[in-house]
Amino acid sequence: MRAFALKIGLIIFTTLFVLHSPLKGQTNYTKLIDSAYSFYQKKEYSNAGSYYSKSFISNGNLGTQTDRYNSACSWALAEKPDLAFTELNNILSGKGVVSGSGDLTRLYKMLIEDVDFKNLHGDKRWNLIVSKAEEIKNTFLKKLEDNQIEFEAGEFKSMAFSKIKTGKEIYQMIKSFNNFKTKNERNYSIKFKVTDSLNTSYFVCLPKNYNPKKRYSLLFFLHGAVQYNSFTNFQNERVMEGWNRFYTKYAALNNVIMVYPNASKKYNWMNPDDGFFMIPAILKEIKQSINIDDDKVFISGHSNGATGSFSYLMKQQSPFAGFYGFNTQPKVRNGGTFIRNITNRSYFNVSTDEDYYYPPNANDSLNVMMTNLKADYQDHRYIGWPHWFPQFDESEPVYPMIFKDIAGRKRNPFKKDIYWECDNLNYGVADWIKITGLDTLAKPASWKTQLNFNILKLLAYDKNENLIAKDTLLKAFNFPRKSGAVKGSFSNNVFHLEISNIKSFRLLISPEMVDVSRPVVVFVNGVKKLEQKVSYNREFIIKNFKETLDRKAIWIDKIDIAL
Structure with a gap:
């Protein structure tokens, strides 16, 4: 029964792969x-083996690892x-296995x-097969571990701040750092720690001829x-490959890391x-080496992934320059969708x-709402295509547009005007403003009004797949909690903030924004709150840098305002 359950899972995996693999x-x-x-299910094992053989012949003697494995099972039972x-x-x-179609590290455990x-255990060839599978597994895992060590090697994460006396020198040191190591590979699978007992992975594809000085x-x-x-x-x-083939193609043409x-x-x-912490945390890991x-860091996605991209735009946009999505549901699932937050960034939608x-x-x-907000928002509509549009070759023309947008777009963390709204202080930061306390009473x-609209029709497939x-009557966005919002601007060392439902906030200061030799003046809701000098605060610079490893948005000091 255990082996049968394994095969059920493997067959499902194979079906998904065959639909989107380069099989003839x-x-x-x-x-x-x-x-x-x-035939296997009916215990007609010889017929099952014969049909697996016919399938491989029909495909130029190629088969997936899963199908080869199930063929071996059939012949053993026959x-x-x-x-x-x-x-x-x-x-x-x-031999005769579609490249990348299986996981040899699981094979050893499955065999035993x-x-x-x-029926094969008494054959002298069996122990040789099992030993070879174990050797392949161990060799692969060792190479994976070695590759990760090589990928992570670098001087950036161990910058010698203790030897630098002043905050201004540390600021210059961070800003000018460019001592990265060359990499031996283009493609890396990196293990990522989610919790103390749980890991996942991310895959990095570097441009050809990656230059660590660039x-x-x-x-x-x-x-x-x-x-x-x-x-x-x-x-x-x-x-x-598969649905991501055009990202691979155009990232390579444009020297973009995927x-x-x-x-x-x-x-x-x-x-x-x-898991919302994962993307900023992965970005920080990659920046180390x-x-x-x-x-010029961007997020794209499809379906739930596009909703994720949109959610980072709404909740945690600071590390990113722009956002993209195919077949997006533009909605924050576990909080309010504060649509005005887009005014600091952009979204490229493919619908x-x-x-x-x-x-x-x-x-x-949504397009009408974005137009009224004068948001940097694009909606590229394709007629006659379903939710899984990226599966089709006809989606390819979208990708040159995305990568052209990436080439021409860059983040400006020192934008003179800002809007930010949140209902969770974990997501209270947007560039130079940080909401540190809410007053929801x-x-x-x-x-400060809620922007929303009604959805009157939904599309669904009937039992005949039409x-x-x-x-229907649905609201586009949910607002499960009360929020606080701030509108801010600065010029000539003077900050003007309008706040609503906020009891405290922090201004993050950069020499890109103010003249450090002069006092900074802060007005809140038209009332002057303070006038004070800022400086290159050594400890604050180090602390903030270690949190983000950002060499562009380097905050040298802070101003805390309690209301």
């Missing part, structure tokens, strides 16, 4: 695989050990636990279907909030008119 004659291959598995060992040797050698191979743009891609995903300790090049994080049902970028342009996840009429209403200011429109 996919339709015939898939049909033959389905027939083979049907008491044809020579054919079973042939398939197992094919897997171990990679799978009762389908019981600062690079970086783009995160957030995958969808987070409710059905689980963590993996490593990833391989397959993440660059990063593919892996989320789970509990720890992700959408809901619940437990890779020369990233801090003003389709046959999307059950977010209907076209809702996108139309006070009457809101007249300018897409139909259904009448």
Whole structure:
């Protein structure tokens, strides 16, 4: 039963892969695989093995690792050990196996636990197969570990601040640092610690001829279907294929670093909030050893991943320059969607008119709202395409537009005008403003209003898989908690802040914003609150830098205001 359960999982995995892999004659291959598995379930093992063989022949003698494994199981149960060992040797050698289609680290455990191979245990070839599988597993894991050590090597995280006396010198040291190491590989799978007992991974693809003296743009891609995903300790090049093939193509053409994080049902970028820390934390890890342009870090995604991208725009935008999404549901799932927060950044939306996840009429209403806000927002609508638009080759024209936007866009953390609203102090920071206390009992200011709209129709598939429109009445955004908001601007060492439902906040100061030799004056709701000098605060600079490893947005001092 245990082996049977394993095969069920493997078959599902294979079906997903075959749909989006470069296999020839996919339709015939898939049909033959389905027939083979049907025979296996009926315990007609010889027929199952024969149909697996036919499927490989139909595909130019290529098969996925999973299908080769299931073929070996079938031949073993059919008491044809020579054919079973042939398939197992094919897997171990990679002969006739689609590149990147399996996980050899799991093979060893499966072999020793799978009762389908019981008939082979007395054969002298069996121990050789098991030993070889264990050797491959150990070699692979050791290489993975060595690659991660090599990837993480660098001087950045161990800058010798103790030898520097003044805050101004430390500021200059951080700003001018450019001593990164060369990298031996282009592609790295990196293990990432989520909790003390739980790990996941992210995959990094560096540009060809990566130059450690040059600062690079970086783009995160957030995958969808987070409710059905689980963590993996490593990833391989397959993440660059399939639906992500055009990211791979155009990132290479534009010398952009691609990063593919892996989320789970509990720890992700959408809901619940437990995993929202991951993307900024992964970015910080990468900055320790890779020369990233801090003003050119971006997030994109599809479906749940696009909702994640939009959520970072709404909740934690400071480290990022711009946001992109295919088939987005533009909504924060575990808090308020404070749509005015977009005015500090941008969003590039790719929508389709046959999307059950977010209907076209809702996108139309959102477009009107964004126009009224004068937001930097684009909606590129594609007609006649479903939610899974990136699967199709016809989606390719979008990607040159995305990478052109990336090339021409950079973050400005010292923007003279800012708006920020939050209902959770964990997400109270936007560039140079930090909300440190909320006063949700006070009457809101007249300018602090909730922006929302009604969604009147949803799209859904009926039992015949026809897409139909259904009448509904939903609000686009939820507001489960009361919030506080601030509007701010600065010029000539004078800050003007309008606040609503806030009892305390902090201004983060950069020499890019003020003349440090002169006092800074702060007005709150039209009333002068203070006038004071700022300085290159040595300890504050170090503390903030260690939190973000940002070489551009370097805060030298702070001004705390309590109301």
